[in-house]
Amino acid sequence: MEIRKPSILELEEIMMFSPQALFEGTMGRVKPTDEKIKQLVDPLLAKGCYYLIAIEDSKLMGWILIGESKDQFTDRVIGFIYELYVTPEFRGTGIAKQLMKRAIDHLKCEGYPEIRLGVFAENDAIRLYEKMGFSIRNMTMSLPL
Numbered sequence: 001m002e003i004r005k006p007s008i009l010e011l012e013e014i015m016m017f018s019p020q021a022l023f024e025g026t027m028g029r030v031k032p033t034d035e036k037i038k039q040l041v042d043p044l045l046a047k048g049c050y051y052l053i054a055i056e057d058s059k060l061m062g063w064i065l066i067g068e069s070k071d072q073f074t075d076r077v078i079g080f081i082y083e084l085y086v087t088p089e090f091r092g093t094g095i096a097k098q099l100m101k102r103a104i105d106h107l108k109c110e111g112y113p114e115i116r117l118g119v120f121a122e123n124d125a126i127r128l129y130e131k132m133g134f135s136i137r138n139m140t141m142s143l144p145l
Helices: 008-025 034-046 095-109 125-131
Strands: 002-004 050-056 059-070 077-086 115-117
Touching: 002 095, 008 034, 008 050, 008 059, 008 077, 034 059, 050 095, 059 095, 077 095, 095 115, 095 125
Parallel strands: 077 115
Antiparallel strands: 002 050, 050 059, 059 077
């Protein structure tokens, strides 16, 4: 398995899978259109964020989208993990952990003092993030009306 930045064709493949990735990542609360994915991702890529992919024998196994963000209170620039996704057939094989390690290495080498990510409370990925040293920093609560 190789972890690297995607080619243009591989990026197009990510965009095809992205609505499903966002649907799963939001625990089924959001079913985005291709256009919505474009509205979310294009500005991130335009400001320098990038994907790393896990690939083997030309088969896309998963990806992670990383870059910078600003702390909303202090304006301090930090590293941020915007998305992590492993295709269903490769789940449970350690690919998410390998993508996370590589992303952390990239963001650390780029000089960010901290890395953050957002995750829905019921998402199983929380266990992975905690094992990798992430901890809860803040919470957003919701009251359905």
